[in-house]
Amino acid sequence: MSGIREQVDVCVVGAGHAGCEAALACARMGLETVIFTVSVDSIALMPCNPNIGGSSKGHLVRELDALGGEMGKVIDQTFIQSKMLNVSKGPAVHSLRAQADKAEYSRAMRKVLENQAHLTIKQAEVVELLSVHTEASDTITSYRITGVKTYTGAIYESKAVILCTGTYLKARCLCGEAITHTGPNGLQAANELTDSLKALGIEMCRFKTGTPARMDKRSIDFSKMEEQFGDERVIPFSFSTDEESVQIDQVSCWLTYTNEKTHDIIRANLDRSPIYAGVIEGTGPRYCPSIEDKVVKFADKERHQVFIEPEGRHTNEMYVGGMSSSLPEDVQLAMYRTVPGLEHCKIVKNAYAIEYDCIKPDQLYPTLEFKRISGLFSAGQFNGSSGYEEAAAQGLIAGINAGCYIKGCEQIVLDRSQAYIGVLIDDLVTKENFEPYRMMTSRAEYRLLLRQDNADLRLRRIGYQVGLVTEEQYQYVCEKEQLIAKEMDRLRQVKVGANKEIQMFLNQKNSSSLKTAASLAELISRPELSYERIAEIDTDRPCLPKDVIEQININLKYDGYIKRQLKQVEQFQKIENKKIAPGLDYNEIKNLRLEARQKLQKFKPVSVGQASRISGVTPADISVLLVYMESHK
Numbered sequence: 083m084s085g086i087r088e089q090v091d092v093c094v095v096g097a098g099h100a101g102c103e104a105a106l107a108c109a110r111m112g113l114e115t116v117i118f119t120v121s122v123d124s125i126a127l128m129p130c131n132p133n134i135g136g137s138s139k140g141h142l143v144r145e146l147d148a149l150g151g152e153m154g155k156v157i158d159q160t161f162i163q164s165k166m167l168n169v170s171k172g173p174a175v176h177s178l179r180a181q182a183d184k185a186e187y188s189r190a191m192r193k194v195l196e197n198q199a200h201l202t203i204k205q206a207e208v209v210e211l212l213s214v215h216t217e218a219s220d221t222i223t224s225y226r227i228t229g230v231k232t233y234t235g236a237i238y239e240s241k242a243v244i245l246c247t248g249t250y251l252k253a254r255c256l257c258g259e260a261i262t263h264t265g266p267n268g269l270q271a272a273n274e275l276t277d278s279l280k281a282l283g284i285e286m287c288r289f290k291t292g293t294p295a296r297m298d299k300r301s302i303d304f305s306k307m308e309e310q311f312g313d314e315r316v317i318p319f320s321f322s323t324d325e326e327s328v329q330i331d332q333v334s335c336w337l338t339y340t341n342e343k344t345h346d347i348i349r350a351n352l353d354r355s356p357i358y359a360g361v362i363e364g365t366g367p368r369y370c371p372s373i374e375d376k377v378v379k380f381a382d383k384e385r386h387q388v389f390i391e392p393e394g395r396h397t398n399e400m401y402v403g404g405m406s407s408s409l410p411e412d413v414q415l416a417m418y419r420t421v422p423g424l425e426h427c428k429i430v431k432n433a434y435a436i437e438y439d440c441i442k443p444d445q446l447y448p449t450l451e452f453k454r455i456s457g458l459f460s461a462g463q464f465n466g467s468s469g470y471e472e473a474a475a476q477g478l479i480a481g482i483n484a485g486c487y488i489k490g491c492e493q494i495v496l497d498r499s500q501a502y503i504g505v506l507i508d509d510l511v512t513k514e515n516f517e518p519y520r521m522m523t524s525r526a527e528y529r530l531l532l533r534q535d536n537a538d539l540r541l542r543r544i545g546y547q548v549g550l551v552t553e554e555q556y557q558y559v560c561e562k563e564q565l566i567a568k569e570m571d572r573l574r575q576v577k578v579g580a581n582k583e584i585q586m587f588l589n590q591k592n593s594s595s596l597k598t599a600a601s602l603a604e605l606i607s608r609p610e611l612s613y614e615r616i617a618e619i620d621t622d623r624p625c626l627p628k629d630v631i632e633q634i635n636i637n638l639k640y641d642g643y644i645k646r647q648l649k650q651v652e653q654f655q656k657i658e659n660k661k662i663a664p665g666l667d668y669n670e671i672k673n674l675r676l677e678a679r680q681k682l683q684k685f686k687p688v689s690v691g692q693a694s695r696i697s698g699v700t701p702a703d704i705s706v707l708l709v710y711m712e713s714h715k
């Protein structure tokens with residue numbers, strides 16, 4: 083088939099959460115970029131839950147924003163309810179979550195894309211990757227990417243391609259016995275690209291995920307449910323959003339529960355569930371189980387939470403969080419109608435499971451470039467992850483690195499001590515993932531340092547260096563850093579005596595009295611006191627912004643823990659910074675155990691640190707590797 087021929091710098095395949103961030107990053111780096119989607123009306127579509135953020139995912143959005151990504155800004159414009167989660171716990175696990183108006187979110191992101199210089203949106207299915215051979219041996223063939231071909235035969239020549247195909251490759255949706263070969267929301271699946279990827283030697287696998295039904299709001303009895311409100315004072319996701327602009331009228335969500343009747347219906351119909359009947363081949367996410375899975379795996383639990391969440395301000399569609407399913411329509415209706423408040427519910431969209439092709443991400447470097455195909459990058463659900471935020475975070479990094487690849491500058495890799503994004507990508511490319519990967523705070527070993535409140539201090543500089551953060555935004559963070567350091571210094575030096583006035587003040591605040599003089603910093607570190615609460619006895623203090631005060635409070639209160647974690651990071655970085663030469667042939671290292679040799683040859687770790695995290699590689703193997711590297715310096 084002959085067709086049109088165009089030349090661009092970057093082709094981004096997919097306009098979901100990963101593709102949007104990737105394309106914006108490339109275009110903002112000045113590269114001519116085209117973003118492909120099977121439907122322009124589904125740009126930044128949320129096919130499942132109507133929220134952005136949440137535990138650890140909120141951290142990802144903040145980090146993405148600090149680096150110059152878009153998700154945080156768009157959700158700040160389009161949320162309908164917002165909550166800071168886990169506020170009763172320590173600051174490491176505080177996480178922002180916002181209910182999105184899905185249609186508005188999609189529209190707002192599309193508008194950003196449409197108005198971005200150097201970026202073109204194209205509705206077309208990409209069916210083939212174009213490449214040239216760069217190296218061939220008995221065991222390995224390597225390629226360089228040269229572009230993509232679409233269904234109509236159009237050729238887009240490019241220097242880099244970023245694959246962000248989400249859940250669309252050979253997608254199959256299942257609702258009981260009813261199976262359709264479509265992508266999410268009845269959108270067209272992309273059935274051809276997989277074969278082209280396989281022809282390039284890319285190893286594919288098949289994962290699945292699922293979504294609950296959407297109900298007509300008018301059919302729900304909210305009086306039988308607990309109302310869930312947003313925060314009184316909303317904190318924005320983006321470091322560049324004005325806090326006053328997010329103080330809006332919020333909508334409510336609702337909480338109800340399943341019960342024994344619900345569970346009985348599910349148990350009685352398990353043979354009609356595609357998962358339990360063996361119809362589904364793909365592996366699903368352990369941490370987002372379907373209601374069938376919950377009932378089977380947690381058989382002793384009498385009830386499960388069900389969150390009823392609006393899909394937007396101007397729609398009657400309500401999302402039934404916690405009850406994703408692939409049971410047949412009649413069973414779904416019966417099961418949902420056992421839940422208090424849903425007795426007369428009408429289903430707008432049935433729950434369904436979706437199966438799709440994705441890759442084993444161990445074929446990627448931590449830059450998200452394919453090890454054997456230069457210029458080919460990938461991000462999002464295609465890399466075996468799950469979730470909008472995980473996708474967006476990878477999209478941004480893949481976009482930045484495709485840009486650096488073309489410009490010939492050093493690509494960026496965030497390590498596990500720098501960012502949740504670093505943990506996410508390191509886990510994906512280093513560990514063997516057998517199910518869709520979801521971010522969780524427990525995956526981050528340095529989580530006291532990787533807080534959502536300090537993402538700007540950790541990452542703005544990197545965003546600035548790659549050209550995604552403005553001079554003004556960067557200068558703001560530099561000044562913030564200086565203000566924090568200067569004020570902490572002052573607080574450590576200013577001492578208050580154990581005099582009558584101070585003892586009275588402490589007594590009033592239910593704080594124990596002083597035996598000798600103490601610094602203001604020591605007082606702030608007490609749980610019952612804070613920077614704000616000691617204002618009365620610190621009359622010479624400067625006037626500081628809220629975000630500076632927040633950092634001072636956290637730094638002083640968690641000083642001991644933070645110092646301990648910084649020491650651990652020092653140790654971690656020693657081994658992380660020992661880089662392994664890209665061409666190292668592990669077969670040459672005779673003392674290495676066979677399993678370790680095979681794993682290292684396959685994963686091609688970029689550092690000794692990464693090598694040490696590969697399953698099957700032991701500390702003894704690492705010692706052998708270090709000795710070899712030392713003797714072959």
Ligand SMILES: Cc1cc2nc3c(=O)[nH]c(=O)nc-3n(C[C@H](O)[C@H](O)[C@H](O)COP(=O)(O)OP(=O)(O)OC[C@H]3O[C@@H](n4cnc5c(N)ncnc54)[C@H](O)[C@@H]3O)c2cc1C
Nearest residue numbers: 096097098099100120130208248249266272462463469473
């Ligand atoms: C039914 C369902 C349930 C889900 N449940 C959950 C859940 O419970 N929890 C959770 O965290 N996440 C869930 N997700 C996943 C969530 O939707 C994704 O993680 C997220 O959308 C992934 O973003 P992405 O950018 O990687 O891909 P997507 O958002 O899927 O976007 C993919 C894009 O690629 C385009 N595309 C694909 N192939 C081609 C091609 N060949 N040519 C041109 N364009 C192409 C599509 O048009 C689309 O724009 C669910 C998804 C679905 C569909």
